[in-house]
Structures are given as C-alpha cells and as structure tokens.
Amino acid sequence: xxxxxxxxxxxxxxxxxxxxxxxxxxxxxxxxxxxxxxxxxxxxxxxxxxxxxxxxxxxxxxx
Numbered sequence: 001x002x003x004x005x006x007x008x009x010x011x012x013x014x015x016x017x018x019x020x021x022x023x024x025x026x027x028x029x030x031x032x033x034x035x036x037x038x039x040x041x042x043x044x045x046x047x048x049x050x051x052x053x054x055x056x057x058x059x060x061x062x063x
Contacts, residue, residue: 006023008024009022010022019048021044
C-alpha cells in the first residue's frame with residue numbers, strides 16, 4: 001500500500017551533529033496549491049521531534 005510520506009534519509013546534522021530526518025510527503029495526497037501543481041514536499045526535522053510525534057499517535061490509538 002502506498003503511503004503519503006516516507007523517511008528518505010536519517011543522519012547527523014552538519015550544523016550541530018544532532019540526529020535529523022528528511023521526510024517526503026505528497027505521494028497519495030498531492031498539494032492543493034494550483035500554482036505549484038503536483039509536487040512532493042520535503043521536511044527536515046529533528047529525529048527527536050519525529051519520535052515524540054510517533055509516541056503521541058500510538059497513545060491516541062490506544063485510547
């Protein structure tokens with residue numbers, strides 16, 4: 001099954017060495033922005049932030 005977002009890279013930040021991830025979204029649900037058209041969106045986030053969000057989703061699913 002195709003997902004809307006994928007983690008395409010994980011590693012250390014060149015700025016401070018902290019763990020970061022690169023996520024691409026828009027595979028299933030494209031942007032509604034008519035000016036840009038169908039483009040993937042990239043997100044560079046702290047890996048710690050991504051892990052916290054995953055934990056919140058798991059907790060909400062159990063309730």
